[in-house]
Amino acid sequence: MANDEPPDEETLYDKPDEDKNRLRVTGPLTVETLQSFEPTAPDAIETGEAEAEGLQRLTERVYAHLQAAGIKNGIRNENAVFTRINPLAHEALHAEGFYTTARGEAKAYLHIGPQFGMVSRQMVNEAIKECRLRGDADWLVIMGFAFESDIENRSVDTKLGGFMVTKVRMHDDLMQEGLVKKDKKAASFVTIGEPDVVPERQKDGNYVIEIRGLDIYDPIKDEVKPRSVADIAYWMVDDDYDGASFIVRQVFFCGGDKDEFDKWKKGLSDLAKQITKKKVEQTLKVEIDDDAFDRLYGFRSNPIPAKKGRRVAVRVISQFGEESTKVLTLT
Numbered sequence: 173m174a175n176d177e178p179p180d181e182e183t184l185y186d187k188p189d190e191d192k193n194r195l196r197v198t199g200p201l202t203v204e205t206l207q208s209f210e211p212t213a214p215d216a217i218e219t220g221e222a223e224a225e226g227l228q229r230l231t232e233r234v235y236a237h238l239q240a241a242g243i244k245n246g247i248r249n250e251n252a253v254f255t256r257i258n259p260l261a262h263e264a265l266h267a268e269g270f271y272t273t274a275r276g277e278a279k280a281y282l283h284i285g286p287q288f289g290m291v292s293r294q295m296v297n298e299a300i301k302e303c304r305l306r307g308d309a310d311w312l313v314i315m316g317f318a319f320e321s322d323i324e325n326r327s328v329d330t331k332l333g334g335f336m337v338t339k340v341r342m343h344d345d346l347m348q349e350g351l352v353k354k355d356k357k358a359a360s361f362v363t364i365g366e367p368d369v370v371p372e373r374q375k376d377g378n379y380v381i382e383i384r385g386l387d388i389y390d391p392i393k394d395e396v397k398p399r400s401v402a403d404i405a406y407w408m409v410d411d412d413y414d415g416a417s418f419i420v421r422q423v424f425f426c427g428g429d430k431d432e433f434d435k436w437k438k439g440l441s442d443l444a445k446q447i448t449k450k451k452v453e454q455t456l457k458v459e460i461d462d463d464a465f466d467r468l469y470g471f472r473s474n475p476i477p478a479k480k481g482r483r484v485a486v487r488v489i490s491q492f493g494e495e496s497t498k499v500l501t502l503t
Contacts, residue, residue, distance in 0.1 A: 195458060230287055231259075231266070233346055234315070238269065238282075243313065243340055243361040243391070252391045257282070264298035268309070273392050279309045280391070285316025287347060291339075293320050300328055300337060311391050315340045315361065317347070321418060321485060321497040325366040325389065336396075338389050339364040341494065363388060365399060367407075367488045367498045374475065379502055381473040381486060383407055383426075386496070401426060401471050402433040402444075405491045411476045413485035413499060425452060425469050427491055437471075445469045478502060 235257045242253030254269040255277070267282040283299045285291035296314055303312045312335055314323070325338050343360045365386030371379050386399040409422040427433065428444035435441035449465045460468075476484060482502040489495050 195456065227287060230347065231284060234284060234342070235259075235267070237346070237360045241360060242271070243363060250390060250392065252280075254280075262302060264295060264302050265306075269313075271391065273394060275394070278311065278391070278394075280311035280313050281306075281309050283312070283314050285314070285319075285342075287317070290318040290320050291316035291323065293323050296323050296337070303335060304328060310335050310394065312337045313340055314338065315342050317342050317344060319364075321413075321487075322415070322499050324498060325364070325387070336389050336391070336394075338391075339496075362494060364494050364496045365488075365490065367486055367496055368398065369486050369498050369500065371484070371500055371502060373478070376475075377478045378475040379478055379484075380475055381409060381484060381500070383471050383486065383488065386488065386490060386494075399490075400430050400433075402428055402430040403491050404471075405489050407486060407488045409473050409476075410485040410487075411473075411482075413483040415483065415499075418485055418487060418497065422473055423468070424471070424473070425449075425465075426471055476502075 238254045238257060240253075242251040244251040252271045252273075254271050257267050257269045259267045260281075264283060265281045266284045269280045269282055270277055271280065272278075281299070281303050283291075283295070285295075291314060299312060299314065303309055312328075314337065316339070319339055323339060325336070328335055328337060340361050340363050346360055365388045368384040368387055370382050370384060372382055373379055383401055383404065384398075385401045386403065388397050388399055389395075390397050404426045406423060406425045406427075408418075408420045408424075410419050411421050412419075425448050428436075428448050432441060432444035432447075436444045445465070448469060449460060449462075452465075453460055476482075479502065484500045484502060485497055486500070487495065487497045
């Protein structure tokens with residue numbers, strides 16, 4: 173064009189040829205625009221004012237939804253709604269919240285993870301340390317959009333009693349005000365269950381990982397409730413975890429109707445497995461051989477060679493979409 177020459181022709185295709193021999197393993201790509209986009213002055217970027225204002229708006233949205241809908245644990249009508257929240261000027265504990273339990277009003281400390289990034293184990297340890305020093309709460313809530321793999325739910329004992337540490341997944345829509353659903357009672361916060369995983373040593377010296385379910389903390393009754401392994405959609409194993417990258421080396425489908433799954437475990441019925449197989453085939457749009465799916469369905473892993481100090485990471489995805497990882501060290 174610069175030399176007064178016509179531009180090269182480019183043919184655009186709106187209907188590409190379909191290749192029947194290839195399988196799409198992801199859904200159709202979509203693009204979402206960020207709403208309420210406002211221009212930021214260069215001075216605000218340099219001084220960090222824009223980042224601080226964005227974090228403040230996120231925090232206000234989080235507090236509003238905690239008081240409107242509370243934290244759900246994946247079971248219908250079981251959630252902790254906060255009656256009031258008081259912000260704190262602390263690096264690890266960002267607020268204190270109060271909610272109603274069967275015993276009366278209880279107190280929790282809240283840690284809000286980064287808007288862009290994962291909640292780190294170091295920051296969780298700082299929050300636990302500070303919560304232990306204060307010693308006046310029953311619950312430490314670690315909220316985040318993503319978590320490092322080695323962060324686990326647990327109970328912490330203190331001289332005055334103890335408190336529970338629970339990971340809570342925040343819905344991605346909270347990051348942008350325009351994307352948050354109008355109904356504040358939507359599930360913006362869901363507790364992440366702790367996988368109940370047991371390594372079993374076999375006679376030949378190898379290990380087999382057995383998954384028995386998910387442990388969910390109920391703050392209202394102040395008790396840990398076991399969720400059946402039937403509530404797990406699928407789970408994955410990295411049998412040589414390096415502490416940084418989770419590499420899927422084994423994957424298994426699980427779950428279904430609890431009664432039918434129990435019958436399958438006892439060898440009385442294959443209905444739970446067949447229903448799960450059909451769902452997988454519909455999702456992947458492939459036909460899976462019965463013998464192959466027999467090896468992919470279950471709650472016990474393939475044998476893992478014994479090696480002292482070997483780390484095994486187990487990642488579980490429940491039927492509610494919750495994702496949790498537990499790291500084991502073989503002895």
